[in-house]
Every structure is written in structure tokens, then in C-alpha cells.
Amino acid sequence: MEMLMLTFTIFVLAIFVGVEVINKVPPTLHTPLMSGTNAISGIVVVGAIISSGGGEQTSGLSTFLGVLAIVLACINIFGGFMVTDRMLHMFKKK
Amino acid sequence: MQVFIYLAYLIAAVFFIYGIKGMTTPKTAVRGNQLSAVGMLIAVVAALLDHNVVHYYYIIMGVLIGASIGTFLAKKIQMTSMPEMVAALNGFGGGASLMVAVANYLEMQTAYGSGNAELIAMMPALDMKWSIAVILSILIGAVTLMGSFVAVGKLMGKLGDPSSIGMFKMIVKVCLALLVAGSIYFVSTNPLEQADLLILMIVICLLLGVALVIPIGGADMPVVIALLNSYSGLAGSATGFVLGNNGLIITGSLVGASGLILTTIMCKAMNRSLTNVLFGGSMAAQAGISKDENDAFYEGKVKVTSADEVAMLLDSAKKVVFVPGYGLAVAQAQHATRELANILQGRGSEVKYAIHPVAGRMPGHMNVLLAEAEVPYEQLIEMDTINPEFAQTDVAIVLGANDVTNPAASSDPNSPIFGMPILEVQNAKTVIVVKRGLSPGFAGIPNALFINDNSLMVHGDAKLVLQEITSAMKDL
Numbered sequence: 345m346e347m348l349m350l351t352f353t354i355f356v357l358a359i360f361v362g363v364e365v366i367n368k369v370p371p372t373l374h375t376p377l378m379s380g381t382n383a384i385s386g387i388v389v390v391g392a393i394i395s396s397g398g399g400e401q402t403s404g405l406s407t408f409l410g411v412l413a414i415v416l417a418c419i420n421i422f423g424g425f426m427v428t429d430r431m432l433h434m435f436k437k438k
Numbered sequence: 439m440q441v442f443i444y445l446a447y448l449i450a451a452v453f454f455i456y457g458i459k460g461m462t463t464p465k466t467a468v469r470g471n472q473l474s475a476v477g478m479l480i481a482v483v484a485a486l487l488d489h490n491v492v493h494y495y496y497i498i499m500g501v502l503i504g505a506s507i508g509t510f511l512a513k514k515i516q517m518t519s520m521p522e523m524v525a526a527l528n529g530f531g532g533g534a535s536l537m538v539a540v541a542n543y544l545e546m547q548t549a550y551g552s553g554n555a556e557l558i559a560m561m562p563a564l565d566m567k568w569s570i571a572v573i574l575s576i577l578i579g580a581v582t583l584m585g586s587f588v589a590v591g592k593l594m595g596k597l598g599d600p601s602s603i604g605m606f607k608m609i610v611k612v613c614l615a616l617l618v619a620g621s622i623y624f625v626s627t628n629p630l631e632q633a634d635l636l637i638l639m640i641v642i643c644l645l646l647g648v649a650l651v652i653p654i655g656g657a658d659m660p661v662v663i664a665l666l667n668s669y670s671g672l673a674g675s676a677t678g679f680v681l682g683n684n685g686l687i688i689t690g691s692l693v694g695a696s697g698l699i700l701t702t703i704m705c706k707a708m709n710r711s712l713t714n715v716l717f718g719g720s721m722a723a724q725a726g727i728s729k730d731e732n733d734a735f736y737e738g739k740v741k742v743t744s745a746d747e748v749a750m751l752l753d754s755a756k757k758v759v760f761v762p763g764y765g766l767a768v769a770q771a772q773h774a775t776r777e778l779a780n781i782l783q784g785r786g787s788e789v790k791y792a793i794h795p796v797a798g799r800m801p802g803h804m805n806v807l808l809a810e811a812e813v814p815y816e817q818l819i820e821m822d823t824i825n826p827e828f829a830q831t832d833v834a835i836v837l838g839a840n841d842v843t844n845p846a847a848s849s850d851p852n853s854p855i856f857g858m859p860i861l862e863v864q865n866a867k868t869v870i871v872v873k874r875g876l877s878p879g880f881a882g883i884p885n886a887l888f889i890n891d892n893s894l895m896v897h898g899d900a901k902l903v904l905q906e907i908t909s910a911m912k913d914l
Contacts, residue, residue: 362695374802382527396489406544413537418504426512
């Protein structure tokens with residue numbers, strides 16, 4: 345129970361940090377913000393990697409799902425960061 | 439070792455926070471994005487060092503496939519299709535969370551089934567917290583996955599708005615009732631023995647994702663994309679609860695917060711509540727008028743002009759404001775706009791762009807298109823700042839925008855869009871409206887701006903019309 349409260353506290357506090365930081369992003373950058381956060385949500389790759397690593401607890405099906413999750417998450421990570429970079433360079437050049 | 443791995447996830451989360459902070463100005467944004475990418479690299483390296491990772495070939499295979507598809511999409515996608523790209527990425531994020539949660543469920547089955555105490559000790563505790571987290575992860579992940587792909591279909595114009603939304607509301611209610619019942623049973627028994635129930639619940643969640651998004655009008659896609667963006671983050675957080683990984687929880691909630699803020703901004707800009715957007719059906723279905731009524735509204739009152747005459751008007755204009763809308767994206771007219779703006783500036787006119795928060799199909803859509811055409815971002819002016827300036831504007835050029843310029847929003851209490859903040863272009867000395875025809879916008883109502891005394895319309899594709907005006911300006 346204590347453990348749950350701790351993780352839940354972290355979750356709520358992190359949302360507040362997010363709101364504080366993101367409220368300051370100007371509307372001009374809202375599209376890159378979305379594609380950038382798309383990339384960041386690719387963080388689930390962490391869980392996928394462990395499922396695909398062939399530990400004793402994995403089975404054929406769980407490994408398959410893990411690899412599929414890595415593929416999807418990597419589309420997010422690579423696609424998201426690169427397209428954001430492409431857009432932001434457009435804003436930068438004069 | 440495990441301590442270092444958890445520390446690395448925390449460091450990655452800090453990089454993400456700094457990265458998003460960089461997004462607060464266009465100058466620091468590129469660096470911010472790079473910081474986030476470094477954070478991701480740290481997290482991935484940490485995951486690879488986890489003692490559960492025994493061999494790497496499946497991982498490398500998955501990364502190679504995902505990276506190639508992602509890189510290809512990022513390089514090839516047209517800026518006008520960014521809403522589809524972001525919607526698809528939301529879906530992939532949700533799908534990945536769904537799969538990780540299911541994979542973890544299967545691993546728990548194997549570990550607890552083996553009776554190997556050492557193996558069990560490495561897995562999350564089999565308690566109610568874990569069971570609830572699995573269900574939430576599956577629910578949010580599946581809804582995000584299917585909802586996003588319905589949104590992509592709508593954005594591409596392959597899926598229309600249904601005329602009746604009653605059936606979908608019914609499906610949503612049935613799905614939710616089944617899910618509540620299923621979840622209670624799942625949590626109250628040994629969840630590891632309920633694989634069939636879990637599969638059934640996944641199917642229901644996928645169906646729920648479709649039924650939730652299909653009834654939402656095409657015009658409301660900016661809200662839906664922002665909301666699904668939020669879901670994709672929350673799905674990650676839920677997965678964090680499943681795996682007991684704080685790094686995932688923090689990062690997921692950052693993305694969740696970002697999507698929520700954008701959702702709120704979009705709803706405010708349309709003067710609608712989130713509930714009304716999600717469950718109210720499309721605005722055209724709520725308030726739509728027939729084609730005859732629409733024709734009667736405009737009958738004989740619209741003044742049509744030509745590119746040559748617009749060029750003459752612009753010749754003497756000191757201040758010109760462009761008002762871009764979704765039509766500009768459809769016509770790919772951003773470069774043509776910039777070209778005309780260049781000529782005007784060369785002749786000493788002041789040029790600005792008025793950006794309504796819901797112009798286009800996603801938050802910031804117009805800004806990205808104009809940035810692609812190398813319009814300096816200082817010239818892109820937000821609604822509240824530009825509105826007082828219209829009175830000093832000689833010519834306002836409306837490019838494929840409709841409802842966001844409709845004066846009925848402030849003058850007609852009976853209008854369905856009454857109360858929605860608009861760009862007050864009617865205050866400019868002359869308003870040029872470039873539009874293909876007189877069909878109503880997403881709200882399904884006629885626009886009084888088009889029949890104002892100071893309005894002139896040029897019918898045609900925004901890009902072609904702008905090019906004609908540009909060449910006429912050159913001949914002056």
C-alpha cells in the first residue's frame with residue numbers, strides 16, 4: 345500500500361510539473377510540442393526491451409508482443425524526434 | 439546495478455523536462471528536442487543493462503524495423519499532413535503500451551506458474567494494484583490505438599461523420615458496463631487464470647476506441663488529436679504502474695499533461711465543453727442548414743472580384759493581414775502566400791498573419807505551414823493580439839478560413855457558434871475572401887462576413903488565386 349501511495353504521489357506531482365512547463369509553450373510551437381511528446385511517449389520501449397530480452401520469464405508469445413511493441417515505440421521515437429527537428433529548423437531559419 | 443538503472447530512468451525524465459522547457463521559445467526549441475532525444479538514449483541504454491535482458495537479437499531487430507519506418511515517415515511526410523502523422527504516432531504509442539502490458543501479463547503467468555522463487559522475486563507483486571494497472575493500461579492503450587486510427591481516417595477524408603450518433607453512444611455505454619463488470623471479476627479472482635477474460639476485455643476496449651471517435655465531427659479533430667496525445671502519455675504511465683517503473687510513470691504523466699493542456703486550449707477556442715465535443719456529434723449535424731437555405735442567404739449579396747482588382751487594392755494598402763485556415767493547407771498555398779507577402783513588403787506594406795487557435799486540423803498547424811514557407815514567426819500573431827489591429831488594417835485576406843471569422847459568433851445570440859472567440863476581420867477596411875465556393879464551413883452555417891459591405895470574394899483555389907494576384911502585382 346505504501347509503495348502504491350508513493351508511486352501515485354510521483355504520478356500526480358509529475359502531472360503538475362508537466363502543466364507548469366507546458367503552459368509556457370507558445371501556440372506557435374504547439375505542433376512540434378505534440379510531435380515531440382509523441383517521441384517521448386515512446387519511453388514504453390523500456391518495458392518492451394525487457395520483454396524481448398529472452399529472460400527466463402518470457403515465452404514465445406510475450407517475446408513476439410515485446411518485439412512488436414519495440415517496433416511501434418521506435419516508430420514514435422525516431423519518427424517523433426526527427427519530424428520535430430525538421431519542423432523546428434523551419435522556425436529557426438530566417 | 440538495479441539502483442543505477444532506476445537512477446538512469448530518473449535522469450532521463452529530467453532530460454525530458456528540460457527538453458520540453460526548451461520548447462518555450464523557437465530559438466531554444468531545437469536544442470530542447472535534442473535534450474529529449476538524449477534522455478531517450480539514456481533510458482534505452484539503462485533498459486538494455488537490465489538483468490532480465492539476456493540476448494539482444496530480437497531487440498535489435500525491433501529497433502531496426504521501427505527506426506526505419508519512423509525515419510522514413512519523418513523525412514517524407516508533407517507539412518500539410520502533420521495532423522495525420524501526429525495522430526498515427528499517438529496510436530503507435532498507445533499500441534506499444536497495450537502490448538507491453540499484455541506481454542507483462544504473460545510473463546507473470548510464466549513466472550508464477552514455474553514456482554521458481556528467484557524468478558517470482560524479480561517480477562511485480564501479484565496484487566490488486568498490479569491487476570488494476572494491467573486493466574487501465576490495456577484500456578487506455580487500446581482506446582488510443584483504435585481511436586487514433588479512426589482519427590487518421592477522418593483526417594484523410596476516408597471516414598465521414600455519421601448522421602446519427604445514437605448507436606455509437608449505445609455501444610460506448612454497453613462497452614463500459616461490460617468493462618466494469620469484467621474488471622471487478624478480474625480483480626477479485628486470481629487474475630493470472632483469467633486469460634480468456636483478458637482477451638475479451640482487449641477486444642471490447644478496441645471496439646470502445648472506435649465507437650468513441652467515429653461520432654466526433656471532422657471539425658473537432660484538433661481536440662481529438664490533443665486528447666489522444668494525452669491518452670498516449672497516460673497509457674505509458676499506466677504501463678509504468680504495471681511494471682513498477684517510476685521513469686515510465688513520470689514521463690507518461692508529462693505527456694499526459696501536455697495533451698490535456700492542448701485539449702483545454704482547443705475547447706476554449708471553440709467555446710465548447712469537452713463533453714460536448716466528445717458526445718455532442720458534429721456541429722453540422724447539430725445546426726446544419728440545407729443547401730437551399732445556404733444559397734438563399736447569399737443570394738445576390740456577394741460581391742465577387744478578380745485577381746487584378748485585388749492587386750490594385752493591395753497596391754495602396756499600408757497594412758495587410760493574412761487570415762489562413764484549413765483551406766490554405768488543402769490548397770498547399772503556404773508558399774504562394776509567402777511570395778505575395780514578399781512583394782507587399784518589398785513595396786513598403788506591413789504584413790502580418792492572424793492565427794486562430796483552431797485554424798487547421800491540429801494545434802499550431804498554420805504556424806508550421808507558414809514556417810515551412812519561411813514566414814518569420816514574429817509575423818504570426820495570436821488572436822487576442824491581432825484583433826484590435828484589424829481596425830487599422832487596410833486589407834485582410836481570408837484564405838480558406840470560414841467559421842473562425844464568422845461575426846455571428848459575437849453578434850447573433852441564436853447562432854450555434856455564439857460565444858466562440860473569432861478573428862474580427864470584419865473591422866478591416868476591405869476584406870478579401872478567397873474561397874472555392876459558398877459551401878458552409880464545419881459548423882454548417884452561412885457566414886455573414888461574406889455579404890458584408892466591405893467584403894469582396896475571389897472564387898477559386900487559394901494557391902492559384904494567390905499566384906494570379908502576385909503576377910498582377912508584378913505587372914502594376
